[in-house]
């Protein structure tokens with residue numbers, strides 16, 4: 081079971097930095113995994129796969145258990161649709177949600193969120209992209225320059241935080257200032273398979289570089305012992321905080 085309010089980790093507990101990506105096919109498997117992870121984590125991300133398979137109801141279940149929830153649908157559409165979509169996400173009572181870091185999209189998202197507690201993250205350049213992938217997609221700029229520009233635009237739009245690769249944390253922090261969140265996927269414990277991720281770091285390196293939260297999927301969800309994998313990540317974070 082996830083930790084109850086009485087034994088919840090304190091704000092400095094390294095487990096608070098870990099967001100486990102529940103990229104699983106159905107709620108039964110997600111629920112079973114959360115139970116196996118137990119007190120190894122208390123912050124979970126629900127994306128397309130689980131979200132389109134009952135994950136929104138499960139998000140509520142996690143919130144009711146005292147876990148934090150990041151709803152990752154990476155919205156990007158015309159402004160009106162984004163505003164209304166963010167308002168609907170806000171009503172679910174989750175903690176974080178993502179939009180793509182396009183100025184129109186970010187401004188519409190902030191308008192849709194209104195005064196609600198939901199924090200909005202803007203995804204700058206996906207961690208599966210490198211400079212060659214950007215060129216192929218028609219961009220005449222490097223990953224580093226595009227991330228820097230989008231972080232600046234996110235701050236101007238009033239976005240609460242940025243999703244970027246750990247390599248860009250210093251640049252993003254300079255653009256955002258000290259108070260907004262930096263959330264980094266592309267996290268791989270030493271020796272782990274990078275898979276489709278191209279811009280990766282270990283948990284300790286990412287925290288040392290200044291990440292507030294690390295999004296970690298397969299290295300925890302596909303581990304033989306997911307709780308032990310989460311605890312090992314927490315140890316790496318603690319050793320580098």
Ligand SMILES: O=C(O)c1cc(=O)[nH]c(=O)n1[C@@H]1O[C@H](COP(=O)(O)O)[C@@H](O)[C@H]1O
Nearest residue numbers: 101152205206207243265266295296297298
């Ligand atoms: O927004 C995200 O969470 C995200 C942004 C990004 O640039 N790269 C990225 O990998 N992610 C998500 O982070 C998670 C990474 O999962 P693993 O590669 O399995 O650790 C997945 O759920 C991705 O959807």
